[in-house]
Amino acid sequence: MKVEVQGLSYGIKGVPIVQDVDLQVNPGEFVGIIGPNGSGKSTLLKNIYRVLKPQAGWISLDGQALSELSYKEAAQRMAVVSQETSSVFDFTVWDIVLMGRHPHKGMFAADTKGDDALVREALDRVGMGDYARRSFSNLSGGEKQRVLISRALAQQSQFLIMDEPTNHLDIRYQLQIMDLVRTLRITALSALHDLNMACYFCDRIIVMNAGQVHASGTPDEVITPELLEEVFGVSAELAVHPVTRRLSITYFPESLQSQFKTKGALLV
Numbered sequence: 001m002k003v004e005v006q007g008l009s010y011g012i013k014g015v016p017i018v019q020d021v022d023l024q025v026n027p028g029e030f031v032g033i034i035g036p037n038g039s040g041k042s043t044l045l046k047n048i049y050r051v052l053k054p055q056a057g058w059i060s061l062d063g064q065a066l067s068e069l070s071y072k073e074a075a076q077r078m079a080v081v082s083q084e085t086s087s088v089f090d091f092t093v094w095d096i097v098l099m100g101r102h103p104h105k106g107m108f109a110a111d112t113k114g115d116d117a118l119v120r121e122a123l124d125r126v127g128m129g130d131y132a133r134r135s136f137s138n139l140s141g142g143e144k145q146r147v148l149i150s151r152a153l154a155q156q157s158q159f160l161i162m163d164e165p166t167n168h169l170d171i172r173y174q175l176q177i178m179d180l181v182r183t184l185r186i187t188a189l190s191a192l193h194d195l196n197m198a199c200y201f202c203d204r205i206i207v208m209n210a211g212q213v214h215a216s217g218t219p220d221e222v223i224t225p226e227l228l229e230e231v232f233g234v235s236a237e238l239a240v241h242p243v244t245r246r247l248s249i250t251y252f253p254e255s256l257q258s259q260f261k262t263k264g265a266l267l268v
């Protein structure tokens with residue numbers, strides 16, 4: 001699925017939060033949105049997945065304006081893994097993942113064996129197969145996140161939006177989830193905080209700063225020591241890993257900078 005956003009702006013009480021954002025996600029691409037805290041990543045994503053209404057701009061899925069789709073039609077095309085996981089109801093893990101099938105069904109349609117098989121497979125893919133009968137609300141943050149990703153898989157949408165999907169996950173599941181999204185070759189747009197993960201897994205990166213797109217391109221094009229200094233205010237060194245050929249970032253906290261500088265090891 002091809003996703004296009006043009007001139008998207010959103011503000012609260014006259015204060016601009018996202019300003020004139022253009023972006024494109026090509027079919028099968030995994031695009032990461034990075035940026036400092038408060039730079040507008042979540043607000044931009046919420047405008048795309050329709051929790052917020054853009055004050056200006058245009059969003060389309062395969063050339064069709066998102067605003068012209070019903071919520072059900074939009075949910076058939078777009079799955080969301082957001083940061084908000086609280087629920088007032090005590091659903092089981094199975095129920096939560098089964099909800100991913102709802103956009104594909106009529107109002108009173110019963111769940112089919114096909115739905116059950118998709119839910120089972122989606123749970124297994126994130127390593128949560130043994131948790132099906134557990135209460136969702138009692139899970140750890142990382143387990144909840146894996147269940148929500150599982151729901152998105154069961155939804156079988158062609159476009160996946162994620163807001164810091166690896167938040168709460170230990171390193172094994174961070175790698176597993178990012179790898180899964182990558183290998184599914186589903187069109188994906190995700191806010192990410194871990195820049196090494198973004199460099200490793202994303203085809204392209206969009207850098208948000210103060211509500212605007214500061215830079216965009218492949219990780220090699222976008223991530224430079226100068227950008228990390230300017231946008232994130234951190235000193236860092238970049239290297240290309242000899243085996244993976246991916247960019248690898250090493251950060252230098254202020255307390256270590258003078259130490260390394262005196263040893264002449266700081267290369268940037």
Ligand SMILES: Nc1ncnc2c1ncn2[C@@H]1O[C@H](COP(=O)(O)OP(=O)(O)OP(=O)(O)O)[C@@H](O)[C@H]1O
Binds near residue numbers: 012044
């Ligand atoms: N409902 C709201 N009322 C007032 N300000 C808001 C509201 N929602 C977001 N903001 C502000 O908009 C800015 C962008 O917030 P947003 O959550 O989009 O940033 P973010 O890049 O996702 O940040 P983080 O990395 O911390 O998750 C922040 O300064 C935030 O305080």
